[in-house]
Amino acid sequence: MTSEFNRRLEFSRRRALKLFGASAVTGLAMVSSTRAIAHPTFLRYPFRLGIASGDPSPDGFVIWTRLAPDPFAEDYGMPMQAVEVGYQVAEDRGFQTIVRQGTALARPELGHSVHVELSGLNPGREYFYRFNAGDERTYRGRAMTTPAPGAPVASLKFAVAGCQNYEEGYYTAYRHLANENPDFVYCYGDYIYEYRDAPVRPWQGPVASVRQHHGNEIYSIGDYRRRYAQYKMDIDLQRAHAAAPWLVVWDDHEIDNNWVSHIDEAGTDSRYFRLRQQMAMQAYYEHMPLRMASLPVGAQMQIHRRVQWGNLADINLLDTRQYRTDQPCDDRYGSTCDAVGDRQADVLGRQQLSWLMDNMRGSKANWQVIAQQIMMMDLDRRPEEPGVQVNTDSWAGYRVPRRELLDRIASSGLDSTIVLTGDEHQHFAGELYRDGQQMDDAPIATEFVATSISSGGDGFDIRNDMVPIRDANAQLKYVNSQRGYLICEVTPEAWTSHHRVVDRISTPGGSVSTAASFRVERGRPGLIPA
Numbered sequence: 001m002t003s004e005f006n007r008r009l010e011f012s013r014r015r016a017l018k019l020f021g022a023s024a025v026t027g028l029a030m031v032s033s034t035r036a037i038a039h040p041t042f043l044r045y046p047f048r049l050g051i052a053s054g055d056p057s058p059d060g061f062v063i064w065t066r067l068a069p070d071p072f073a074e075d076y077g078m079p080m081q082a083v084e085v086g087y088q089v090a091e092d093r094g095f096q097t098i099v100r101q102g103t104a105l106a107r108p109e110l111g112h113s114v115h116v117e118l119s120g121l122n123p124g125r126e127y128f129y130r131f132n133a134g135d136e137r138t139y140r141g142r143a144m145t146t147p148a149p150g151a152p153v154a155s156l157k158f159a160v161a162g163c164q165n166y167e168e169g170y171y172t173a174y175r176h177l178a179n180e181n182p183d184f185v186y187c188y189g190d191y192i193y194e195y196r197d198a199p200v201r202p203w204q205g206p207v208a209s210v211r212q213h214h215g216n217e218i219y220s221i222g223d224y225r226r227r228y229a230q231y232k233m234d235i236d237l238q239r240a241h242a243a244a245p246w247l248v249v250w251d252d253h254e255i256d257n258n259w260v261s262h263i264d265e266a267g268t269d270s271r272y273f274r275l276r277q278q279m280a281m282q283a284y285y286e287h288m289p290l291r292m293a294s295l296p297v298g299a300q301m302q303i304h305r306r307v308q309w310g311n312l313a314d315i316n317l318l319d320t321r322q323y324r325t326d327q328p329c330d331d332r333y334g335s336t337c338d339a340v341g342d343r344q345a346d347v348l349g350r351q352q353l354s355w356l357m358d359n360m361r362g363s364k365a366n367w368q369v370i371a372q373q374i375m376m377m378d379l380d381r382r383p384e385e386p387g388v389q390v391n392t393d394s395w396a397g398y399r400v401p402r403r404e405l406l407d408r409i410a411s412s413g414l415d416s417t418i419v420l421t422g423d424e425h426q427h428f429a430g431e432l433y434r435d436g437q438q439m440d441d442a443p444i445a446t447e448f449v450a451t452s453i454s455s456g457g458d459g460f461d462i463r464n465d466m467v468p469i470r471d472a473n474a475q476l477k478y479v480n481s482q483r484g485y486l487i488c489e490v491t492p493e494a495w496t497s498h499h500r501v502v503d504r505i506s507t508p509g510g511s512v513s514t515a516a517s518f519r520v521e522r523g524r525p526g527l528i529p530a
């Protein structure tokens, strides 16, 4: 059987070389006569975009890779045929005890990405995985299954990260994050930025980009694929993926700045914007360790989902872009208008809100986590001006749905709710009130905003413009304007968040430190310096 298989492969190889000539075969020197190529020989290393795992469950997780030997080439160095990719999952980092192995197809329809959904594994433990294709093999990644449903869990440690504009700095923060050995990474989005390359940033004065995007503003599936490829070739980002499973959601820049529903920043006819969304969503799926349930259908993609960590924490991953009504006040940051109080406005959409409330009300976990994108504190962003001027692209621009959510959390007795946020490119810690300018009662929930990995450049302790905002908003307990990530350490009794910062990202090798830590006691929303 084996020799017959080899004879057929050898025949296929000769036939391919005869048909195309060795030089005409870009990424592969061997082509099978069958639809899928079983044993390719690559002219360049095909796993240059790394590996990832994600969406853990009690009995499995997704493992991901993508074959792209020549990532910026039109065909990224691959033939337009499916290619077999092998995978192994082991209990030990030396792969002595392999518990799963098999073959998956890297399909041209999905940019030769591979998403393997593993099941039947044991709950609450670490696993290791790797891929191979032809004679090439990846390095090893670490994944985790979640604890068994309802199982008592003594502790959880995870990271919160995102907003990684490639042009604005090195991913040093990811190198440090990987060394923290988290149980998982929650990535709140802005995994890529859609902008063209910016040789100089006019608003920053004479400051050149640290690195430059390949190409222009991205529109086509090929553009988006090349952008993900450029980001994913960063070795520090690869380290962070190899260190732990990721729970990913998008924010805006995976498609277009400040998009909601089928509305883009420029006000393009939504029939055209949907086509761009379709491309961007496909590329997002292709490059993320997502389950088949998130495969896009047209310009729709379901990314809200829940991950449960035994009886310790229920993590609700939300989508605050796809079902949201248009931003009020022409989306002018730091403004206000009647539309902020629009009763028809929506952030999550009725279906996602019902799903979230059903999850939270039915939860038996010690902590209910709302892992989402945009700030929920209703900060006054221009305290020097009369009235409350809000970030119109945050929950503060949507007063009615914001209050509805907080009212429901309060009336349901969900007194251990933690909101995790990104988007702002600064660290914030604060308390959530129905009306943050009144603060009449006790806080309803606690919010931690993780700063960016690179967006915003080196940064400093606190931006000048943030000092009056911090001083005028009592709900806001902490601000820092450096780059970094959040580490959350959770026990049944207490939640502790550490705001990690790196001292510089404009050159490699920056060091990490903890700028501040805060504790929340279970059943008592609000921050205690730790």
Ligand SMILES: [Fe+2]
Binding pocket: 163, 164, 190, 253, 423, 424, 425, 452, 455
């Ligand atoms: Fe961002």
